[in-house]
Amino acid sequence: MANLEDVTILLVEDDPGHAQLIEKNLRRAGITNTIVKLDDGQKCVDFLFKKGEYSGDDHRPPFLILLDLNLPVLLGYQVLEAIKGDARTKAIPVVILTTTDNPQEISRCYELGCNAYMTKPVDYEQFSEAIRKLALFLAIAKVSEKKP
């Protein structure tokens, strides 16, 4: 039986460097949750709906999804569409975390129902700061989820 306290964060990111930088900065900001890292969009959908290589898995749905947009196999917005279009996963908060700051892309993500959109800053200090803020947001969100 899975530990109820073990709330996981799903990180969908095809660039291993980015994934590691995000994880490092989350850890540094005090996030201790398990971070499940997936490197393509199809894997994310399979993981969430327990299909394909994840069929028969009994993991709990993640507490939060950090989603990149430029992903192999299934693009980020297709994954977002799948998540927000299914009653089972609709409630999971999705934070888009990508290098794109194209206004059209941003508004498309919000139309599809993403909960937050963050641009990865190229500058390292800004990057760390952005992840730190995200961690802060996670801490607040976690508290409010535990309440009821």
Add this chain to the structure above:
Amino acid sequence: MQIAPQHLNNSTTAVQRITVLAIFATLLIATVLPLGYFLAVYYRELGAMEAEAKGDSFYVSALASENPRLWQYQQVRLQDVLDRRPHKGAMESRTVYAFDGKMVAESRDNLGPPLMRQTYPVLDAGRPVGTVEITRSLRPILLRTSFAALLSLTLGWVIFYLIRIMPIRSVQKAEAQSQRYARELEETNADLRAFIFGIAHDLRAPLVNLKGFSGELRSDLAGVMPELRLGLSALSEAERQRVAAVLEQAVPEALGYIDASASKLDSLVNAILQLSRIDFRELNLEEIDSEALVRVALQNFAGTIKEKNIRVTLGVLPYLIADRLVMEQSLTNLLDNACKYLEPGRAGLVSITAEQSKDAVIFSVKDNGRGIAADDIHKVFEIFRRVGQQDTPGEGMGLAFVKALVRRQGGNIWCESVLGEGTTFCLSLPVEGGRRS
């Protein structure tokens, strides 16, 4: 593309003119030619008939002179005269009438209407005593005339084809072709823009890693530095110096270079993204008081203007329909350049004027600064290109950006300059707001 409608208008009026001309020429040929032919043939026929009538009247007159009282009753001789016809002559009726209009003799062919008549008097000692009348059918002439009309119509059509249809067709063909080229060019351009935008974007992901991991490395190194320093004390002096040189000099220096290059690349990528985003942006056209806009823009340089003691003059600047962002950014950029590249040691003069034509406003920003060499002038609008002395900060991005902005609104920008004397940047914008198909 903004010139296309006018160009189309021109060719439409040209087509209309040619059409009118062609119709006129065709109608002229189709009516005048058969009519002229008919008249010519008709009068020739009348002439021929008159000659025949005259010949007959000569013989009848001789009979009348011979026997002035009884000539009318000499039926056999009269019939003989009237029956005497030229070989292969036309179908006709010949009749002799007495002076009182009574028919005296007649030689009749079967004639279909309409008829044409010609008479000649019969004279007895110079006194008219009767007439000879020749009647012919108009049918053969009308038949020939209708044949001529048919020919004229064909000729008219050929002429209409030659002066209206053929040239217009080739013009339309050329027009369609140039439109196709324009479309292809636009598509290629769009592809290229999307391609550049994509590449610039893709360059960002590795940059995040470059900057991120050099930052990680630096903070990791800083984190273990105290322990390293402690460990160094166990080494010999020479070893300690070598390790210290690597840890405290070479590594930070290398990280510094990696970081600076990544930053430089990042700013280039950002500039390209900024530039290509102009093309994806929708224009917001509104009425703009360009004088107010310039005054606000000048406030950004109030410090520089005061510090360098620059004299700024404004001409009469009009209202126009334009995109505010395009105007603000482009004029601010030109003013910035004018204030930035002044000749040191010469009192700065910057003037902003505008000239309005029927469909465009041309803004001129003129300075008495250091100027641009003739060899360099074509490079000023190129991206990342900076000309002249590199003593002022800048990305070499401004004018490429301004050009893209202005062209987005269907305008144009150009520059005139004399090295050492000053530069004038001219910016034309359509009065009614630019549109780009």
